[in-house]
Amino acid sequence: MKQLTKEEKLKKFIEITKNCNISAYLISKETGLNEGGIGKILNNKSKNPHLSTVNILYNYAINYDNSLNIVNEPATLYDNETTEDKAVLTSTYKALLEDVDTLLAKLENAPPDIVTLNQRREALELKAKIQKDLEALK
Numbered sequence: 587m588k589q590l591t592k593e594e595k596l597k598k599f600i601e602i603t604k605n606c607n608i609s610a611y612l613i614s615k616e617t618g619l620n621e622g623g624i625g626k627i628l629n630n631k632s633k634n635p636h637l638s639t640v641n642i643l644y645n646y647a648i649n650y651d652n653s654l655n656i657v658n659e660p661a662t663l664y665d666n667e668t669t670e671d672k673a674v675l676t677s678t679y680k681a682l683l684e685d686v687d688t689l690l691a692k693l694e695n696a697p698p699d700i701v702t703l704n705q706r707r708e709a710l711e712l713k714a715k716i717q718k719d720l721e722a723l724k
Contacts, residue, residue, distance in 0.1 A: 592637055595644035600628060602647040606710060607690075615698040617646050650707075672723050679720045686713045 590598070603613070610628055614621035619642060626632040627643065667675065686709055693706045 590644075592640050595640050596627065596635070599640070599643045599647045600630075602651045603628060606647075606650060608647075608650060609694065612694075612698065612703070612706070613643070613646060616703065617642055619643070667723075676720065676723050679716050679723070683713065683716050683720070686716065 602608075610621050610624040613619065613624050619639060623632065623635070623639070624643070627635055627639075690706065690709050690713070693702055693709065696702045
């Protein structure tokens with residue numbers, strides 16, 4: 587398997603960070619890297635970050651993404667549901683998504699201790715599962 591270039595690693599890091607809604611602050615707290623430098627990388631304002639920094643960020647993003655355990659196969663759980671049942675489930679899942687988003691917003695502003703970080707990761711996992719179920723209902 588071909589090893590990724592620095593540019594490819596940066597691109598993947600930025601992609602995962604945006605898809606998972608990971609803040610520069612959280613990355614900084616979990617990696618020990620400078621939050622401002624991470625922000626510049628995320629906003630494409632860093633001209634040439636060190637390879638060691640890119641490797642740390644890339645590995646962090648890959649591990650974070652893998653920790654979500656998102657299975658990309660379409661779910662067939664709801665194939666036998668009636669249209670009415672699917673509508674009820676859809677509205678329920680949408681309400682749950684709003685609640686999870688509210689929780690994530692609160693956790694984003696909470697002090698970054700290990701409990702908060704674990705709660706945030708669990709909330710992101712739950713959000714991904716709800717989104718997957720919503721997609722399966724379509």
